[in-house]
Each structure stands twice: as structure tokens, then as C-alpha cells.
Amino acid sequence: MESLTYNVSVRDLVAFSIPGEESRGFSLNSSAKEGIEGHQFMHSLLKQQTGESGSYQKEVSVAFPFIHENCTLQISGRLDGMLDINGHISICEIKTTEKSLNMIEQSENPSYWAQGQCYAYMVARKKALDKITLILIYFHRLKKDYRTFEETFTFSKLEKIFHSLVIPYINGIKKQSEWQNTRNLSIQSLCFPCDDFRKGQRAMSASVYRAIRDRNKQFIQAPTGIGKTLGSLFPALKAMGEGLVDKIFYLTARNTTQAIAVQAYEMMAEKGLRLKVLQITAKEKVCLSPDTVCNPEDCKYLSDYARKSRAVISNIIKEKDFFNREVIDTAAREYSLCPFEFSLDLSLRADLILCDYNYVFDPRIYLKRFFQDKIKDRICFIIDEAHNLPDRAREMYSTEIKRSQFKNIYNQIRKELPDLAAELKKARKAFLKYIRELPLTFEEIGLPCAWSVPDPPDNLIKPIENFLYDAEEVLNDESFHSFKEELITFFFDLVHFTRIYELYGENYTTFLYREKGEFILRLYCIDPAPMLKKRMACSISSILFSATLSPPVYFKEVLGGEDKDGYLIIPSPFPRDNLYIYIEDTVSTKYRYREESVPAVIRCIYDAVSVKTGNYMVFFPSFSYMNRVAFEYRKQYPDDKILIQETIMNEEERTEFLSRFMSFGESTLIAFAVMGGIFGEGIDLKGELLSGAIIIGVGLPQICPERDIIKNYYQRKTGCGFDFAYTYPGLNKVQQAAGRVIRSERDRGFIILMDERFTAHLYRSILPSEWFPFKTPGKQKDLSLDLKKFWGYV
Numbered sequence: 001m002e003s004l005t006y007n008v009s010v011r012d013l014v015a016f017s018i019p020g021e022e023s024r025g026f027s028l029n030s031s032a033k034e035g036i037e038g039h040q041f042m043h044s045l046l047k048q049q050t051g052e053s054g055s056y057q058k059e060v061s062v063a064f065p066f067i068h069e070n071c072t073l074q075i076s077g078r079l080d081g082m083l084d085i086n087g088h089i090s091i092c093e094i095k096t097t098e099k100s101l102n103m104i105e106q107s108e109n110p111s112y113w114a115q116g117q118c119y120a121y122m123v124a125r126k127k128a129l130d131k132i133t134l135i136l137i138y139f140h141r142l143k144k145d146y147r148t149f150e151e152t153f154t155f156s157k158l159e160k161i162f163h164s165l166v167i168p169y170i171n172g173i174k175k176q177s178e179w180q181n182t183r184n185l186s187i188q189s190l191c192f193p194c195d196d197f198r199k200g201q202r203a204m205s206a207s208v209y210r211a212i213r214d215r216n217k218q219f220i221q222a223p224t225g226i227g228k229t230l231g232s233l234f235p236a237l238k239a240m241g242e243g244l245v246d247k248i249f250y251l252t253a254r255n256t257t258q259a260i261a262v263q264a265y266e267m268m269a270e271k272g273l274r275l276k277v278l279q280i281t282a283k284e285k286v287c288l289s290p291d292t293v294c295n296p297e298d299c300k301y302l303s304d305y306a307r308k309s310r311a312v313i314s315n316i317i318k319e320k321d322f323f324n325r326e327v328i329d330t331a332a333r334e335y336s337l338c339p340f341e342f343s344l345d346l347s348l349r350a351d352l353i354l355c356d357y358n359y360v361f362d363p364r365i366y367l368k369r370f371f372q373d374k375i376k377d378r379i380c381f382i383i384d385e386a387h388n389l390p391d392r393a394r395e396m397y398s399t400e401i402k403r404s405q406f407k408n409i410y411n412q413i414r415k416e417l418p419d420l421a422a423e424l425k426k427a428r429k430a431f432l433k434y435i436r437e438l439p440l441t442f443e444e445i446g447l448p449c450a451w452s453v454p455d456p457p458d459n460l461i462k463p464i465e466n467f468l469y470d471a472e473e474v475l476n477d478e479s480f481h482s483f484k485e486e487l488i489t490f491f492f493d494l495v496h497f498t499r500i501y502e503l504y505g506e507n508y509t510t511f512l513y514r515e516k517g518e519f520i521l522r523l524y525c526i527d528p529a530p531m532l533k534k535r536m537a538c539s540i541s542s543i544l545f546s547a548t549l550s551p552p553v554y555f556k557e558v559l560g561g562e563d564k565d566g567y568l569i570i571p572s573p574f575p576r577d578n579l580y581i582y583i584e585d586t587v588s589t590k591y592r593y594r595e596e597s598v599p600a601v602i603r604c605i606y607d608a609v610s611v612k613t614g615n616y617m618v619f620f621p622s623f624s625y626m627n628r629v630a631f632e633y634r635k636q637y638p639d640d641k642i643l644i645q646e647t648i649m650n651e652e653e654r655t656e657f658l659s660r661f662m663s664f665g666e667s668t669l670i671a672f673a674v675m676g677g678i679f680g681e682g683i684d685l686k687g688e689l690l691s692g693a694i695i696i697g698v699g700l701p702q703i704c705p706e707r708d709i710i711k712n713y714y715q716r717k718t719g720c721g722f723d724f725a726y727t728y729p730g731l732n733k734v735q736q737a738a739g740r741v742i743r744s745e746r747d748r749g750f751i752i753l754m755d756e757r758f759t760a761h762l763y764r765s766i767l768p769s770e771w772f773p774f775k776t777p778g779k780q781k782d783l784s785l786d787l788k789k790f791w792g793y794v
Helices: 010-017 032-053 110-127 155-188 201-213 228-241 255-270 305-319 325-335 339-347 386-396 403-413 418-436 458-476 484-503 529-536 552-558 591-609 623-636 651-662 705-718 721-738 761-766 783-791
Strands: 004-009 054-068 071-085 088-097 131-140 145-154 217-221 247-252 277-279 352-356 379-383 399-402 449-453 508-515 518-525 541-546 566-569 579-584 615-620 641-644 669-674 692-696 749-754
Touching (some): 004 010, 010 071, 010 110, 032 054, 032 088, 032 131, 054 110, 054 155, 071 110, 071 155, 110 131, 110 155, 131 155, 201 228, 201 566, 228 247, 228 255, 228 379, 255 352, 305 325, 386 541, 399 403, 403 518, 418 458, 418 518, 449 705, 458 484, 552 566, 552 705, 579 783, 591 749, 591 783, 615 623, 651 669, 692 721, 705 721, 749 783
Parallel strands (some): 004 071, 088 131, 217 541, 217 566, 247 352, 277 352, 379 541, 615 692, 641 669
Antiparallel strands (some): 071 088, 131 145, 399 518, 449 508, 508 518
């Protein structure tokens, strides 16, 4: 029988055999830097305490080959400290905490003890010791205090503990190895699930495979309709079958694109692919007890979760390959498990994970089990609709606090929790003091207003952390308080604020807003590229693709790319004769000209949609401009059927809006929508479902303090500040809206762009090559007549 050798760290060994010990209470979750500082403090203290009678070694590397049947497990790790006092050896495990030291019990955190016991066994075995002492030290970061628990073990006792950890691990990795064999064989024999690659799809697939093979980052701009999802997943899986990658994260900005990835998987599964696939759904959408506090004491689905879930996971992994929301919900209900935690645990066993950007990039909810510690798996990121990531990331890495939050919580807690209220009052005072000390008062610049400063609010952090420390003790207490839910929300808002503060650098600014008596302090991420780059460094390869990733210099900059990264632009494979492009460059839709542009816009819309009965979309740069044009259009053409996007629409209303496009041919439908909104991208209206799109304006984001800060930042960094803040994001929205029209080689339709700027050199240089040549009023005086020719009516 073939001998198998595996490498494992002590930490991973313990995590496998003692799962689910991650605290579900309220904790500040110290950063890696703070953990290092805590360890350094304790190292110094322990060294002093040994005196002349002993010695202290910090961070001692240990290794041990454990042989079981035909398997060799190379176990390694680095214990925090080792004391030798008069020949008696003690192993020190140091854990940084923000939990009140007097609330910690010796029996909690079995994984900490098991980790120390593994180190103790390995040291005792090497030194031939009959007994050894384990000292578990909890260091409190804020209080600079510590608490120790100490226990002495015989070698035989440690050996039993060690075997109880290592045997299940070996059995587990053997099963996992058997599964990977099955998976890889199915991948190796897998053929492309369609009759042939679409034009451009093969080139995309080849670039994805090469990037994974060579451990590079790859940017790809590919037109809608060539099958980008399958074109990226298929080669990534082929790389997995060759042992180049262990796990694939397919990241999306919305659920609709996730559904396309599911379809691609199902096509390959029908051809014999064996793959464990997981869809992660947002916690609030799958929660089975939304009115219950999310902890084991209050929620039955979290109570005894670790024990209940392990057997369920083991069984369901054997039975199924695809774990979508329905599968997870059914199992969660049957076994009284939290469906969200259940899906996160399944992620450890999944080969392909379909999820939102948040689960990789958002500092609040990213999957710490994959990205917080040293990367163990060879991970590949496939990032769909990557043009959405910069703005999404800016929000992920920004945070704010409001004066009203301090006031509301203070009023609720001051009678029942006077000591906590006193700490909150200090934090509120520091907040107000910071505002008053700004060099420019709000009264000088008018109300409502915003003001930014380049420095972080350093004086706020200490009083906020002191309040959080006391609040943590209250929240971990089981005492009833009517305001507990509000306090929990405030607690996590402040924790997030302190964590974003730790990221603060030249790519941040501090915004102060005043509006109707409210003060808002915001730590605003101008440039998320450093954080995106750091997270993508957790993968062996990141594939970023979209129908709109131009210009390359912009997207590489804002997505954390480098000059060495691959960049592929795939031209449209669809017949150019099927697309009619017209640029109305005699009209300006700049803000100051919008009112006078309304008659020309209405005339252009009517001329375009009256030629052929069909469905059309008209995209505007803002709701106010859209509503103004829609109002006048209805007055002039009351018999035309018009659909108007509302400012806020729930899922049902969005579905109803799109369902109106499912019929065509009997009457003309004109849908008015906003560029960059919910209907500006990610909707699939093939064939006759959409005959044309009219795009009013160049899509520039609204001028605001945040955008101007972005402009100034990139002006200093690249010399192209206005383009980075306004022009490129605007044209991206234009191209996304235009991409709704041609979705396959059989689609025919028109795109009309209305603004004089579209024919300027900068804009022409960015527009897709397949849009050239285009018509203008100078070349074609009669739009209606030209469209009749396009549709074959004359």
C-alpha cells in the first residue's frame, strides 16, 4: 500500500478535532498587531520572573512525525514560551483577550488547552519527561493585566490526549484525499459542456488557466453574451483537477450573477463533474429566528451547535454535492442548526464557494477561517462584474458614528448602568471636543455641510475602547435589559469604527457632516486598492472580469493591480450589422443645460421608439432628470406605454418591473431608468425582449465632497484626478447600460448616446471598438429614416 505523508500545524490539528470553539459572545477581537504586543509584554514579564534559578525561551519551534498505519503526519508548530526552573519544564500558551479577566473560567476554550497539550506532549516526548506543566495565560490588551491557569500532566495522560486529536485528523484527511481523487478524476475526464467554445470564450479560458498555472492576477474585459462565467469556471476547475488549486471562490456583486454560476456548474455536473459546491446566503435572509438575540443562550439553533453540527456535516457531505439555500435550510430546520453557521462550516469542505464580495473583502463579515491566519489552501478568486468592486470596497472600508447614537444609548442606560453611562459620556465628550477643535467651524461654511481633514480622530479611540471594554462585560452578562438590542448594535458599530481606524493611512480622510442638528464623523476610504491587494494576496491567482474594464490603467489602479498583471480585452464576436450606434452630439446634458435639453431628449426618444413596435429602455444620470423628462413625455404622448423606475424598489417590485418586458410585439413599452441603478446592469433581456437603449448623458457621478476628495487624491497620485473620480466611473455606467441590448449573436438592436461629450477624444478613446463606426446628426440627418433602414422597413 502506498505510503502517504501530510503536513499539519498544531493549530490546524486542534481546529479539526475540536471545532466550533470560536467565541460567540461579545468581544473586541484584537488585531494581529495587538496580539504580538501582548505576547511581547508577557515574554518580557516571564523572563523577569524566572530570575537566576531558571531560564525562559520564547517562540520555540517544535516538530514531530507521527506514523499511523500507512500514513505519516508531519506535525509542527511554535509554542509561545518554555520555562525551565530547577529542571522543571513548563509550556506557556499566551492568548490576547478583551474579555474581563475575572469572567474567564479554566474550563472554557478547550481548543486553547488542547493546543498547549499538543506542545507539551511533543516537548515531553523529545526530552523524555515523565510530567510537564502547561500554563495558559490570558493577557488583557487594554488593562495590560493577565490571568493564568496552570495544570501539570503526566506523559501518559498527554499521549492519550494527543492520540485523541491526531487519529480523527488522519481519518479525516484520508477521506478528504479519497474525495479529491474522485473529484480530480471527474475533472480530468470533463469535456467542455457545450458543443464548442463561443468566439472569444476560448481565449478567455486560456488566459484564466495560464494565470492560475503561473500564479498571476488576470484582468479580462469580455463582451456580454460570450459566456464569461463558464469561460472562467471551466479552466479554473481544470487547474483544480491538475492539483494547481484546492478551492475556488466565485465572487459576485448580486444574486442574479450567482444564479448564472449555478447554471454553469449544473451543465458540467450533467457531463459527469463531481464537485462540492456551496452557495452562501446572507445571514439576515436565512435566519430561522430573526427576533432572537444571536447567541447560544437565547437561540436554540446556536445552542450546542458544535456537537450537533459535526455529525450532520459528515453525513450531508457524503449524500450531496450541491449545497444551496434550500438544502441548507432543510437540514438546519431538521437538526435545529443555525443555517448561516452551518453554511460557513460547510465552506471548509467545499471545493467551489459561490458568494458575495463581502465574504472575502468586507472586514466585518469576511471568512476569517480562510483569511485571518496563514493561508493553508491554494485558493483562487474569480471576481465577476469586477467593475463594481471599487465602490463596494470603499463602503466596506469606510465607517461612521453619529452624535445621536451616543445620546440615544446614554439616555437608555444611565439609570440601570450608571458606570457604563459614565464611560459613554466620556466618549461622547471626546467626540464633541474633536468637532469643536476643527480649524474651520460649520457656521463659517454654511448648513448643511461637510468638511474633511486628512488626519484620523486619534483622541476618540481611547475613550471609545474604554466604553467597549465595560460594555463587553455587560453584554456577556445574562441580566435582562430592555435596551440590550440597541446596545449590541451600537457596540458593533463602535468596534467596526475602531477596526477601520487601524487601517487609516494616506488613502483615507476624515469627514465631518452637520445636518439638521446631527453630527456625523466618517472615516472615508478614498482608495481601497491597498486592502483589496492584500486580500487578493491570500490567493494563488485572482481572475477579475467584466464587460466593462476600460481603460486598463484606471481599473488596475483602483483594484490593486500591478504592471505585471495580465490584461486581456476580448472584442465583441457578434455581427456588427446587428448593432446600430447613433450619437446625438448636438445636445448637452450637463447639469446647467438639462432643463433646456428636455425637448430634444423627448424628440430623440420618440423618433427612436416609434419606428418599430418593441421594448426600449431610456437611461438617465439622475432620478430628477428622468422624472422631468418622463412627465413631459407623457404630456406630449399620452397613449405611449411608459414604465418608470422608482427611487426605492423592493424585490417584488423589481421583478414586476422586469416582467413587463416578457411580452413584445403588440405594443411599444418605454422603460425609464437610472444609469448605474438596479436595471442598468445585470439584467438579461435577449432577442425581442429589448430592441434598443437610449442613454442620456455621460453618466458622471453627482458632484459631492467625497467625489472631490477622490479627484484630489488621484490628481496627486496619477495626474488624472477628474477622470478617476468622474469620467471613468461615468463611462462605465454608460457601457453597462448599453450592454443590455446585444446579448447573443442573434440579437439586433440600437444604442443611442445623447451628449456632445461622447464625440470628444477622451470619450472616443474609451468607447468599445465594436461601436465604431457610429452615426451622428452630421452624418445622418434623419434618425427615424435611418432606423427604418436598420430594421429593414425601407
